[in-house]
Amino acid sequence: MADFSKREIAERYDLLGRDLAKKGIEIDQAKDRISRFTVEVPSWVFGAFGGGRFSEYLPPGAARNVFEKFDDAAIVNKLTGATPKVSINIGWDDPDVGPFDKIQVDSFKKLRDYAQKVGLKIGTVNPTYYLKGSHFGSLSANNPETRKRYIKHSLVSAEVASRYATGVLTIWLPDGSLYPGQVDLQTAERNVANSLKEIYSRMPESGYMLIEYKLFEPGTYHTVISDVSVASGLARSLGDRAGVIIDLGHHPHGVNIEHIVARLIGDRMLGGFHFNTRYASDDDLAVEPSMEIFRIFHKLVTGGVIGNSDPRKDWVYVIDQCSALENRIHAVLHSVESLTVSYAKALVVDEDKLGRFQDSNEIILANRTLVDAFLTDVRPIIYMARQEKGLPIDPIEAYVQSGYQQKIDRERKQR
Ligand code: RM4
Ligand code: MN
Ligand code: MN
Numbered sequence: 095m096a097d098f099s100k101r102e103i104a105e106r107y108d109l110l111g112r113d114l115a116k117k118g119i120e121i122d123q124a125k126d127r128i129s130r131f132t133v134e135v136p137s138w139v140f141g142a143f144g145g146g147r148f149s150e151y152l153p154p155g156a157a158r159n160v161f162e163k164f165d166d167a168a169i170v171n172k173l174t175g176a177t178p179k180v181s182i183n184i185g186w187d188d189p190d191v192g193p194f195d196k197i198q199v200d201s202f203k204k205l206r207d208y209a210q211k212v213g214l215k216i217g218t219v220n221p222t223y224y225l226k227g228s229h230f231g232s233l234s235a236n237n238p239e240t241r242k243r244y245i246k247h248s249l250v251s252a253e254v255a256s257r258y259a260t261g262v263l264t265i266w267l268p269d270g271s272l273y274p275g276q277v278d279l280q281t282a283e284r285n286v287a288n289s290l291k292e293i294y295s296r297m298p299e300s301g302y303m304l305i306e307y308k309l310f311e312p313g314t315y316h317t318v319i320s321d322v323s324v325a326s327g328l329a330r331s332l333g334d335r336a337g338v339i340i341d342l343g344h345h346p347h348g349v350n351i352e353h354i355v356a357r358l359i360g361d362r363m364l365g366g367f368h369f370n371t372r373y374a375s376d377d378d379l380a381v382e383p384s385m386e387i388f389r390i391f392h393k394l395v396t397g398g399v400i401g402n403s404d405p406r407k408d409w410v411y412v413i414d415q416c417s418a419l420e421n422r423i424h425a426v427l428h429s430v431e432s433l434t435v436s437y438a439k440a441l442v443v444d445e446d447k448l449g450r451f452q453d454s455n456e457i458i459l460a461n462r463t464l465v466d467a468f469l470t471d472v473r474p475i476i477y478m479a480r481q482e483k484g485l486p487i488d489p490i491e492a493y494v495q496s497g498y499q500q501k502i503d504r505e506r507k508q509r
Pocket of ligand 3: 414
């Protein structure tokens with residue numbers, strides 16, 4: 095818990111600044127980059143989705159509709175200054191609740207206007223491929239009618255994205271199979287490729303599409319877009335307005351995710367992240383400031399992606415988590431904190447030294463250089479950045495003190 099006076103923050107900042115200067119790192123530059131860091135929050139973390147195994151259980155205060163989700167996102171942004179955009183799901187977040195096939199693009203104007211009113215914007219837009227009638231596949235389905243429905247749904251979503259949001263469509267398909275032999279693997283992949291081609295060619299020209307992959311769930315035997323090679327292959331075949339989004343929870347254990355990042359950057363592929371923590375399995379938990387997240391940020395920094403002054407060269411960053419038991423707003427604030435800390439650590443790597451050790455094959459000394467940055471307490475950088483913006487030093491503590499939770503617990507009892 096951080097409870098520092100202005101003077102204490104200045105002292106800590108100066109001390110760290112002197113340490114970093116010895117490595118040739120300018121603390122003010124790191125602070126400015128941290129000041130500019132933003133990440134999207136997911137609408138779904140605030141609402142009913144995420145009961146998981148305890149389907150009837152909802153943490154107190156869960157939002158009852160999309161507007162309440164935006165209210166919650168607004169307080170997160172107010173406290174962190176780092177989450178001005180909310181990622182939405184078409185099919186869950188429709189302002190006019192109605193049947194899936196009748197979703198109206200225009201009705202999202204209301205949501206865009208409401209977002210503006212509470213100081214937010216709509217961020218990435220997710221079509222929802224796992225609603226009615228897709229239990230045997232959506233874009234991969236053998237049934238052409240099902241594919242058509244989901245192509246139409248994708249185009250409605252793309253239109254919402256371009257008209258009322260940032261134009262970025264993020265696509266995750268639940269398509270796959272439970273048993274070997276259930277579907278023909280090539281047919282399923284071809285159906286997806288053709289469906290995506292149709293979506294890509296008909297979506298607004300200003301729009302972008304990021305394709306997400308996942309090794310498992312709901313498919314137990316196979317998923318059609320199972321890994322980065324399938325996703326990037328599809329994206330490449332579509333064109334330069336298609337790319338890949340990496341969800342941290344979607345890999346087998348032990349996969350080197352920063353290597354995937356490096357490869358996508360090397361390929362000049364559009365990229366993005368769905369941040370979360372996976373322990374034993376994919377469970378969309380809050381982000382912790384782990385060594386892995388630090389290494390990923392280090393790649394995003396050295397690859398010239400994060401914070402690039404040309405926004406088209408930067409990636410898209412989204413928190414994708416869905417709390418089951420824990421307080422939703424605490425969980426999101428915790429993730430924002432962890433990501434900010436990890437980014438700051440990635441900015442204090444002694445790159446010259448690292449380069450020298452790499453050139454001279456000093457394996458452990460190179461590794462220690464990275465570890466040294468990871469072990470640096472970078473919080474003074476973050477505190478200073480927040481203080482300058484008039485934000486609370488500790489957003490979670492400020493949230494606990496704010497009384498907002500008590501208010502939503504009370505107001506949202508009826509559902
Ligand atoms: C999926 C995938 C999608 C997310 C849904 C809720 O596993 O991660 O990105 O939107 O879950
Ligand atoms: Mn995801
Ligand atoms: Mn996921």
